[in-house]
Amino acid sequence: MMALGMALQLVQRVQHPSNNKVEDSGNVKRYRLDQDSIGYFRIRVIRSIVTGESMDLSTSSVSESAQRNMQKLKDLYTSCMDEEQIAKAGRQPIVGEVRKLLDMFPVSDSILSTAQTLDPSLRSVSKIDGTALSMTFAYLNRLGLDSFGSIRVSTDSKSPTKRVLELTEGGLGLPSKEYYLDDRIMGIYEATVGKMLHLILGDNDIATTSPGAESTKTTESTKWDAISKDIVEFEKELTAASTDVSDLRDSEKTYNPRSLDQISLTTGLWTSPKTLQNYLIWNLIRQLAGSLALSYYQPLRELNAALTSVSADVVPDRWKHCVSVVNRQLGDMAGQYFVEESFKGESRNQVHNMIEALCESYLKAFPTLEWLDDATTTGAIKKMKAIVQLIGFSTDSPNMRVSQWSVDKAFREVSQPVNMLKMHMLPQTVNAYYSSTQNQIVFPTSILQPPFFHTENPEYFNYGGICVVAGHEITFQGL
Incomplete structure (x- = not known):
């Protein structure tokens, strides 16, 4: 009865047809069933709470003991919330990045470099400059942007105390290669690419132009349509070289050690330089447009609506976006205050002890499983006894920088122990x-919050929550 009472107290649904609100009188406080979410699961309930709490931390008063760090969080959050200033900046932040890319990877017959918004005095080449392409790829990767793939510092899966450079495939503007077989989606995607190029690189800033004036740009629109077709056709070629999802989940098939020289020999340079330039510019715009005012990435929202069935007319709360920016740019710093607010007392020790008990139950069960042979049972027990728990937050001292600095730092760790x-x-x-x-x-x-866990819950309630999560993760050992 106590567990039932807690469950009823945890979430009491109150109907609000106008705003889809759900309220409670217990630990969950108050959250909303957002129209910009595809599904509804209890983990979404917690995520809604967490983003709300993170927002409260970002807007709370600065304590004397942490004034400098909290001020950084507040400055980042409030600057993200300043939509008026973002609107004034227009498209220029991305146009500046496009200019840099065009300068790094110039093409003699480029359509993009003739746009009035760009510098027309770029040097020209008639064939692919491998060095220029490599430098461009490195620059995009340093910004954290995906192009043909991404390079990151990872752990060697067959030698887990060593670090390696991991090259993963990517470069598709749609979620997976299967979408490129759908003619309807491809039509929407190609139109989206053209609209976005026109918005960001058009001769006039059509996001701030009246609809009547916009309709006169038929010649320029045709130019962007041609470029978008070129980009989409290239991405279709990439899908032919892309790995199937099932193979991407196979750790053996994705473990392919290569030297840099070997990688260089496996990549040809037969694609048109102009096509590559178009494609790289599109990748930059596609991934950075979300930092501009809404009018500049509305076509991407309409594409997302076609892919997810979430209406393009539903605009997510700005504060949610800004919380994600804070978490992405200053996540460890914000996490410190979140832990102080949400993970007090003996929570960490309590969860640790529960998971220890769960592991003990696995150790007792292994010898009784008839479908495990002796060698597998011995290996499973050894692996289970060696499992490491990381609960709540890291115990090392993280560095607090972002973007290029964080990428540089990661690459310096290649030669360091894990x-x-x-x-x-x-x-x-x-x-x-x-x-x-x-x-x-x-x-x-x-995840160590209600309904999964609370220090005042009866033990069996917590076992039915967080230990279900723990058991799920433990099964990934592949015992």
């Missing part, structure tokens, strides 16, 4: 994971 105490999720992330290379189960602070 930090076994570092979480690869922020404390305010609603999730958990198992690391196969480090034999770790990791539970950020955010």
